[in-house]
Amino acid sequence: MSDQALRTPFAARATAALEDAHLQEALTIATNKFMALRRESFAGFPEGEALRDRARAVKEATLQRLDAYLEQLADSVERLGGHVHWAATGEEAREIILRLCRERGVRTAVKSKSMATEEIELNAALEAAGVTPVETDLGEYIIQLAGEKPSHIIAPAIHKTKGQVADLFSRELGERFPADPEVLTAAARKELRQKFLQADLGITGANFAVAETGTVVLVTNEGNGRMVTSLPRIHVAVMGIEKVIPSMTDLMLFLAILARSATGQKLSVYTTLVRGPRHPGELEGPEEFHLILMDSGRAAQIAGPLREALYCLRCGACLNVCPVYRQIGGHAYGHTYPGPIGILLTAMLKGDRSVKELAHASSLCGACHEVCPVRIDIPRMLVGLRERLYRDRIAPWGERLVFWALGRVLGSPALFRLLVRLGRLAQRPFLRDGRVRSLPFLFGRWTRSRDLPPVAARTFSECWKELGR
Amino acid sequence: MKGPVKASIMITCLGDMLFPEVGVAMVTLLRRLGVTVDFPPGQTCCGLPLFNSGFHRAAARVAARTVSVFEGSEHVVVPSGSCAWLVKQEYPGLLARHGGPTEAARALAARTWELSQFLVEVLGVTDVGSRFEGRVTYHDSCHLLRGLGEAAAPRTLLRGVRGVELQELDGADECCGFGGSFSVRFPEVSAAILGKKIQCVEKSGAGCVVACDAGCLMQMAGALSRAGSHVKPLHLAQVLAPDGTSR
Numbered sequence: 001m002s003d004q005a006l007r008t009p010f011a012a013r014a015t016a017a018l019e020d021a022h023l024q025e026a027l028t029i030a031t032n033k034f035m036a037l038r039r040e041s042f043a044g045f046p047e048g049e050a051l052r053d054r055a056r057a058v059k060e061a062t063l064q065r066l067d068a069y070l071e072q073l074a075d076s077v078e079r080l081g082g083h084v085h086w087a088a089t090g091e092e093a094r095e096i097i098l099r100l101c102r103e104r105g106v107r108t109a110v111k112s113k114s115m116a117t118e119e120i121e122l123n124a125a126l127e128a129a130g131v132t133p134v135e136t137d138l139g140e141y142i143i144q145l146a147g148e149k150p151s152h153i154i155a156p157a158i159h160k161t162k163g164q165v166a167d168l169f170s171r172e173l174g175e176r177f178p179a180d181p182e183v184l185t186a187a188a189r190k191e192l193r194q195k196f197l198q199a200d201l202g203i204t205g206a207n208f209a210v211a212e213t214g215t216v217v218l219v220t221n222e223g224n225g226r227m228v229t230s231l232p233r234i235h236v237a238v239m240g241i242e243k244v245i246p247s248m249t250d251l252m253l254f255l256a257i258l259a260r261s262a263t264g265q266k267l268s269v270y271t272t273l274v275r276g277p278r279h280p281g282e283l284e285g286p287e288e289f290h291l292i293l294m295d296s297g298r299a300a301q302i303a304g305p306l307r308e309a310l311y312c313l314r315c316g317a318c319l320n321v322c323p324v325y326r327q328i329g330g331h332a333y334g335h336t337y338p339g340p341i342g343i344l345l346t347a348m349l350k351g352d353r354s355v356k357e358l359a360h361a362s363s364l365c366g367a368c369h370e371v372c373p374v375r376i377d378i379p380r381m382l383v384g385l386r387e388r389l390y391r392d393r394i395a396p397w398g399e400r401l402v403f404w405a406l407g408r409v410l411g412s413p414a415l416f417r418l419l420v421r422l423g424r425l426a427q428r429p430f431l432r433d434g435r436v437r438s439l440p441f442l443f444g445r446w447t448r449s450r451d452l453p454p455v456a457a458r459t460f461s462e463c464w465k466e467l468g469r
Numbered sequence: 470m471k472g473p474v475k476a477s478i479m480i481t482c483l484g485d486m487l488f489p490e491v492g493v494a495m496v497t498l499l500r501r502l503g504v505t506v507d508f509p510p511g512q513t514c515c516g517l518p519l520f521n522s523g524f525h526r527a528a529a530r531v532a533a534r535t536v537s538v539f540e541g542s543e544h545v546v547v548p549s550g551s552c553a554w555l556v557k558q559e560y561p562g563l564l565a566r567h568g569g570p571t572e573a574a575r576a577l578a579a580r581t582w583e584l585s586q587f588l589v590e591v592l593g594v595t596d597v598g599s600r601f602e603g604r605v606t607y608h609d610s611c612h613l614l615r616g617l618g619e620a621a622a623p624r625t626l627l628r629g630v631r632g633v634e635l636q637e638l639d640g641a642d643e644c645c646g647f648g649g650s651f652s653v654r655f656p657e658v659s660a661a662i663l664g665k666k667i668q669c670v671e672k673s674g675a676g677c678v679v680a681c682d683a684g685c686l687m688q689m690a691g692a693l694s695r696a697g698s699h700v701k702p703l704h705l706a707q708v709l710a711p712d713g714t715s716r
Contacts, residue, residue, distance in 0.1 A: 011654075011655055014655060014658050015657045015658075018658065323643060324662070326662075327661045327662055360651065360654050361651075362651065363647065363648025364648055364651070365611040365643075366611050367611075367615070367643070386522055387523035390522070390523045390524055391523075395523075403519060403524045403527065404527070406518060406524075406527075407528075407531065410514045410519065410531045413511045413513055416482075416513040416514075420485075420486055433694075435694050437695075442653070446656055448656060449656060449657070450688070450695055451694045451695045452691060453487045453488070453690055453691070456486060456487060456488070459485045459489055460484060460489040460491075460508075461480070461508075461510075463489050464508045467493065467496055
């Protein structure tokens with residue numbers, strides 16, 4: 001999302017999304033499908049619940065000794081002949097990649113889908129440095145052609161209908177395509193094949209990195225990840241430091257729940273395990289392998305209020321079930337990571353202030369907590385975030401005043417009774433057929449789309465005088 | 470032999486102001502089941518609106534008041550899953566963090582019940598002896614379902630009512646879009662979520678949609694009346710009380 005778009009308030013972006021008929025059509029179909037597939041998958045997998053508990057415990061235990069696991073990972077990768085880079089910020093991570101491109105004369109980079117590289121806005125930086133980045137995941141390829149950003153953690157082009165993709169391909173690839181996913185996929189495949197062969201550099205993220213063995217794990221469905229990690233002469237993997245897991249046994253645990261949560265698959269079509277560069281005697285693989293370990297606000301949360309957000313596997317399940325995401329899609333959130341977990345990750349990466357509106361973009365329904373494979377208590381952290389916004393005086397003063405007054409009223413039965421009586425009088429001009437149809441000022445926001453039940457002629461407290469006898 | 474079960478009604482702010490008939494139905498129902506009902510004076514609100522928006526010091530003050538209001542109660546029965554959730558799950562921690570009466574809050578949490586849970590778990594009733602004619606559908610309120618883990622009790626009770634045909638609601642476990650101040654901050658998004666819910670309600674063919682939370686009822690009622698729908702939003706207590714039966 002451009003800076004320009006971010007300057008419009010969240011509410012305006014959300015309203016625009018609600019009015020976008022294509023978005024609504026695409027979102028409803030895709031999120032319903034993901035939700036149903038996930039539900040079905042876990043329904044036939046009774047051991048899943050216990051595995052989720054174990055996965056959560058592993059994440060927690062790993063965080064407690066994160067420094068040690070990261071060092072072990074770095075040692076393992078170096079033993080395999082790979083290079084390890086530590087990046088304190090996203091900017092540093094970007095610089096490391098740009099320097100590599102300069103030093104190795106890289107002209108074209110193919111990319112496998114990676115949220116970490118979205119987070120650091122790598123594509124724009126590469127282009128500015130004269131390197132052509134090519135997204136090779138179909139969804140990422142679509143949005144790169146469209147000049148957009150992902151709107152879902154695992155389905156970046158979820159906001160587009162197949163008709164829109166056909167129009168886009170027709171415009172960008174100079175040929176008329178029908179709205180047929182198979183034809184469109186074949187067209188992308190043909191375009192991308194050449195890029196794979198041309199590219200000097202392959203860039204990926206990492207779903208997991210195993211400390212014990214130095215294995216970088218990529219979970220994909222299209223096979224492009226394998227091409228990216230095996231064809232170009234250099235492979236760079238960028239990962240947040242929280243992605244390290246201790247052992248291959250742990251990996252099996254996470255793989256058992258990740259794809260089920262994301263797409264309802266038992267396993268994704270491809271699970272790619274990368275161990276350093278090509279070794280003597282091996283037929284494929286890059287000459288050089290680089291692993292970038294990126295902090296960018298993560299380490300500060302190990303002992304911070306957003307700690308649990310560091311468990312996140314980026315499966316996207318919480319987006320699919322979130323009533324807000326399901327209505328407005330990912331772009332309206334305005335940051336790399338959308339949805340309920342995205343609000344927390346944005347706060348982690350960019351600070352609480354960056355989500356002062358978004359912190360409230362949740363009805364706290366708890367559906368996200370329910371489906372999270374590692375049971376991250378997102379609603380609780382959102383409430384905590386709201387508390388900090390209030391405490392640190394980031395929340396607007398008008399809001400603080402309203403809630404201060406509400407606190408006074410709710411703390412005093414006499415004031416509460418007085419307000420009930422005032423409400424009863426004040427609502428009179430707005431009553432029609434026993435409902436409040438429209439209200440002025442702030443309250444009008446409610447009645448624009450819904451009626452409000454009126455304050456009763458007699459409250460329950462008043463009724464009790466007879467009932468209690 | 471113990472005497473009759475005693476229960477205090479926690480009416481909640483919305484219940485008191487907007488839906489007094491729900492409280493009346495609850496009293497009728499509980500009395501018919503032999504419960505001695507009282508209504509401790511001085512009630513306002515559980516503090517959920519303050520809590521959810523992050524105003525925790527103010528919420529803790531309101532919570533401390535509520536704890537003292539119900540100090541002498543044997544059981545506290547709440548016609549709203551979200552308020553019951555706050556008292557049961559959050560009061561002790563909230564008051565501990567803000568120097569309130571933590572022990573008393575823990576004790577209150579243990580004897581506070583959402584209505585359907587009180588009926589099934591404390592009284593052990595699944596058939597409350599009521600009659601209500603027609604097809605009804607049930608909406609799971611988020612805090613009762615996911616906060617208190619209760620999907621079964623309200624459905625069991627509804628199935629026990631003579632004349633009721635319970636039709637499951639598509640997406641019954643999905644939020645209605647209320648979310649307290651969420652519905653005021655983002656009314657368009659809230660209304661869009663509500664729109665989907667109402668579509669499912671209409672599709673169910675039920676004459677009324679039952680819920681166990683004043684917030685969801687206010688939200689759904691607002692859309693149903695605006696659309697001129699024939700579907701009536703009702704609280705569980707209104708289906709279980711004899712008022713709906715003696716005709």
